[in-house]
Amino acid sequence: MAKEDNKIYDWQECSDFDIEKTRELYREYVNPGQVDLIGSFGFGKTLMKSAEGVYIYTDDGRNILDFTGGIGVLNHGHNHPRILAARRAFMEEKRAEVHKNFLSKYIAGLSHNIGMLLPDGLEMSYFCNSGAEAVEGAVKLAYKYHGGARAHILHADISFHGKLLGAAGLTGSPELHFSFPTIPNRSAFRYNDIESIKKLVSKLRKEEGASDIYAIIIEPFNASSLRSCSGAFLRELRKICTKEDIALIFDEVYTGWAKTGKLFYFMHDNVIPDILCYAKSFGGGKASISGYTSKKEIFNRAYGTLNDATLHSTTYNGFGEECITAIEAINIILDDDYVDHAARIFERINSGLLKLQEKHPDFIKEVRGAGALNGLILSDEINVALKAAISFIPGSFFKGESFLAKLVTSSVISELYNSHNILTFFGSNVEVPLIISPSLIVTDEQIDYFLDSLDKTLSEGKLKLIMKFAKEKFMG
Ligand SMILES: Cc1ncc(COP(=O)(O)O)c(C=O)c1O
Structure with missing residues (x-):
């Protein structure tokens, strides 16, 4: 796309940008690395159109259940009335x-x-x-x-x-x-x-x-x-x-x-x-x-x-x-007694995650959390053949000490998004937990949908999930 010199946009025009235009402007005027980083995932291929409660509505017409809680910001959900x-x-x-x-x-x-x-x-x-x-x-x-x-x-x-x-x-x-x-x-x-x-x-x-x-x-x-x-x-x-x-x-x-x-x-x-x-x-x-x-x-x-x-x-x-x-x-x-909501959310998510750990002991190493801030440490053990295959994966994002943990966790995040319309993220400290942290207005039904989707995702197995993710990331 050619640079449109001398053009000053108004905010309505910005609202009409599509993903290609936004990516291009990010590369030129914001931060090119960020485009590549986020482009690894399905959510990097579209933009948010609007959001309400626990849902994000995307430009490509999907209703995404936001289980990130806005990475801390959205205890009240999106656009609380x-x-x-x-x-x-x-x-x-x-x-x-x-x-x-x-x-x-x-x-x-x-x-x-x-x-x-x-x-x-x-x-x-x-x-x-x-x-x-x-x-x-x-x-x-x-x-x-x-x-x-x-x-x-x-x-x-x-x-x-x-x-x-x-x-x-x-x-x-x-x-x-x-x-x-x-x-x-x-x-x-x-x-x-x-x-x-x-x-x-x-x-x-x-x-x-x-x-x-x-x-x-x-x-x-x-x-x-x-x-x-x-x-x-x-x-x-x-x-x-x-x-x-x-x-x-x-x-x-x-x-x-x-x-x-x-x-x-x-x-x-x-x-x-x-x-x-x-x-x-x-x-x-x-x-x-x-x-x-x-x-x-x-x-x-x-x-x-x-x-x-x-x-x-x-x-x-x-x-x-x-x-x-x-x-x-x-x-x-x-x-609205959000303190009580968080306690209720903990009971439902924590007990659900513990059940999934029993069902998928090779996948889930540990269940952690408090209130509406929960997560999983996923096992990053993979077999020798898969290890050899992924050593050829290019890109600096996954290099470094927690490469495998990031790869496994990203594969789960990617599948939850692509197949179940659920947004999650990982924490990046010495470990790489899959973080499950919905807004405090989330309903029991939405939690159950999440747990069921996570179960289906983990049931696919590490190998299949990683291959799907690698295909999406490196082959578009
Ligand atoms: C515990 C904690 N302290 C400080 C910060 C920094 O906040 P900010 O990114 O708004 O500067 C964060 C951000 O995630 C955080 O989680």
């Missing part, structure tokens, strides 16, 4: 978005609501736009709380905290395989291993003996590998942080807002952090809003004076429409 109505009213009333010269009633109301819902002095909130921004804001707050007098921060060896320069340095995931400059003085502890934390805490001390660690950041439930910390680990971690005056930061960017069967995952064990980060479904699937909430004494010591009040700010802090969307999203979670 109450979220749309709130945003429409806000626009029609020509409400003001944000202005540095005025305080915002929406930031005030949203912060108040969060303070009401969180325990133990977690009251002071700051709103930004991405998970990584929330993480970096929290880390900065912890550093300032100690007046810059402590040098070190600890993070887990398996973690995902985002891809900005600072957050990426705290991320322990092979997905981030290139070293960029980042936050100094980081040390990694073993996830869910209190002894490895104790070792670092006793080592990183100042000459006079006080701790030199300003913060420890952790996901109590690591979404990318579907692993969780034990209650005993979290309680001990809390004790250490309290004793040493280290700010304990929980990253619940993915797991927050009812996803795991509590409003936040930490509420399962009632171990309370000093700073909590959240994002994704906070925006009701419609707004890019994230935030962090800290205990009052932490906030006040860090930024509580006139001189320090604006040490942390961003242009889009608490944009009006984003804030009212988050307010509505929280009210829906409470009114």
Whole structure:
């Protein structure tokens, strides 16, 4: 396709782009690698036309059951009617978005609501736009709380905290395989291993003996590998942080807002952090809003004076429409009891997956999850003949340590999509779980359809699934 020089599209014209046009513009103006990566799958061959509830309607005329939950964003499903109505009213009333010269009633109301819902002095909130921004804001707050007098921060060896320069340095995931400059003085502890934390805490001390660690950041439930910390680990971690005056930061960017069967995952064990980060479904699937909430004494010591009040700010802090969307999203979670939905979803999906594990023991190695965030570790053992055949597969996507796990899991994802109109995805940390994470509005019938489709898919056998996937990927 020839480049259309001097053409400036309006948004309706963009809505009319087909897949070829969109691919071409991505190659020219966005990111060519992304086109190849997504092109491996059936969903890379079409575009989304519209979406509602748990369904995506594609340009090629299919109704896709979205079991990704928008990769964290869609606890409420696509285009929830109450979220749309709130945003429409806000626009029609020509409400003001944000202005540095005025305080915002929406930031005030949203912060108040969060303070009401969180325990133990977690009251002071700051709103930004991405998970990584929330993480970096929290880390900065912890550093300032100690007046810059402590040098070190600890993070887990398996973690995902985002891809900005600072957050990426705290991320322990092979997905981030290139070293960029980042936050100094980081040390990694073993996830869910209190002894490895104790070792670092006793080592990183100042000459006079006080701790030199300003913060420890952790996901109590690591979404990318579907692993969780034990209650005993979290309680001990809390004790250490309290004793040493280290700010304990929980990253619940993915797991927050009812996803795991509590409003936040930490509420399962009632171990309370000093700073909590959240994002994704906070925006009701419609707004890019994230935030962090800290205990009052932490906030006040860090930024509580006139001189320090604006040490942390961003242009889009608490944009009006984003804030009212988050307010509505929280009210829906409470009114419709999404916490209870997540618990019900867990029971049905987990018991269904365990039954499938019994039926397909060579395929399913492990069943993991909490609430509506579940998944499978699939066995990546394949026979010698298949191993030899796939060694000729070109393309860098599948090279690397977890090549086989990615291949097996992608083959299942591809079959679910192509033959059953179901969208799933895989997590890419040290393991490659098939993630099954529908929105919290999913019905029992939709879960049963998914489980039945997964059963049919696994019954095809690894060899057939991999061959089908390889044919689609490498032969179009
Ligand atoms: C636990 C966790 N923290 C932080 C982030 C980063 O969020 P964002 O991609 O919005 O920067 C993510 C994103 O998936 C996440 O899952």
